[in-house]
Amino acid sequence: MGMTMTQKILASHAGLSEVKAGQLISAKLDLVHGNDITTPVAINEFEKAGFTEVFDKDKISIVLDHFVPNKDIKSAQQSKQCRLFSAKQNVSHFYDVGTMGIEHALLPEKGVVKAGDCVIGADSHTCTYGALGAFSTGVGSTDMAAGMASGTAWFKVPSAIRVVLTGSLPKYVSGKDVILHLIGKIGVDGALYKSLEFTGEGAHSLSMDDRFCICNMAIEAGAKNGIFPVDEKTIAYMEGRTEAPWTVFEADEDAEYDEEIVISLSELVPTVSWPHLPENTHPASEGSDIRIDQIVIGSCTNGRMEDMEAAYEILKGKKIAPWVRGIIIPATMDVYRECITRGYATAFIDSGCIISTPTCGPCLGGYMGILADGERCVSTTNRNFVGRMGHISSEVYLASPATAAASALKGYITDPRTVMEEGR
DSSP states (O other), X not given: OBOOHHHHHHHHHHTOSOOOTTOEEEEEOSEEEEETTHHHHHHHHHHHTTOOSOSOGGXXXXXXXXXXXXXXXXXXXXXXXHHHHHHHHTOSEEEOTTTOOOHHHHHHHTXXXXXXXXXXXXXXXXXXXXXXXXXXXXXXXXXXXXXXXXXXXXXXXXXXXXXXXXXXXXXXXXXXXXXXXXXXXXXXXXXXXXXXXXESHHHHHSOHHHHHHHHHGGGGGTOSEEEOOOOHHHHHHHTTTOOSOOOOOOOOTTBOOSEEEEEEGGGOOOEEEOTTOTTOEEEGGGGTTOBOSEEEEOHHHHOSHHHHHHHHHHHTTOOXXXXXXXXXXXXXXXXXXXXXXXXHHHHHHHTTEEEOOSOOGGGGXXXXXXXXTTOEEEESSSOOOTTTTBSTTOEEEEOOHHHHHHHHHHSBOOOHHHHHHHHO
């Protein structure tokens, strides 16, 4: 029996000719990653175990992004610990204020991750890098500490679900709508400890930003990782970002999958996940009576340039509802700079929104947009659990940047196609 794309990457890094689902392996790592929340715990474990040096300073990345610029004394202390450790270990890929961005947008942008890599990160959305044809998955801080010391990690080889994408996306429908549709179809545990492998001509029609978004939320279906095949778009993205060689792995024709799911991209509509689970999906058009208090456009899911473009197209020359707080957070400094250069930042401000330097901020209830009792937010982030963005009685509705921007204009959950048709 052949191997899936994920299984081939794991076999290569384990030094084995083949692996099978359920097999326990030890694999060499191309990157061990952490952020300002998870890295301090890993550092403590690293030092408590008696380690003094990381296995390879060029294969460690630490990005300060959750509470940076620091929001309080505790976050300042956490960041200081990361800074001191990175300086002591001479970590090559350390990103602080002025150079940092939201980790899962920044590392691909900087060429730190590439096709064929095996990556662990002490953040659950490390699965984002599957968009580049890499195996990447989230781990705990203790596993991060062990990875920093040894350059290896153990895995149970996952079985896989093959997601066949056909057609192409209609206007105002994006990768966010694709992954929300899939999670709504299979549930938050529908791919538990499995690999979501996206294939078909529809997969090749998607932009890299859409692929990053889709892989980012693979974990919201319980998946171990999400992964796309490497094609011309993948290679074009990596060229100029990294000089290191990459490896292209392809699934065997006789690879075994637990199931196959077919999604027609051309039939998808703007989709929203209502509280309090990502699987609670509805067409955006069904939310016209749901009044909102805030929108957030940003995060490791939807803070890239195409996301800013979608928000700009909806908001330019218009005003958001007077009772809505509009918060826009570019995911990296390059995206932030490009928003200024293109005039997007001015347009966002003129529409009544604010624009922030990169931070995870409100996504995890940190800062830059905490919700009060009973408030509702349409957010392009990835989770809408109880209390995720603030008070336990608040509500988070997950949506695409276009849907969030359209909802800000109306003050109610709104299908972006409705707003654009009205403007014609």
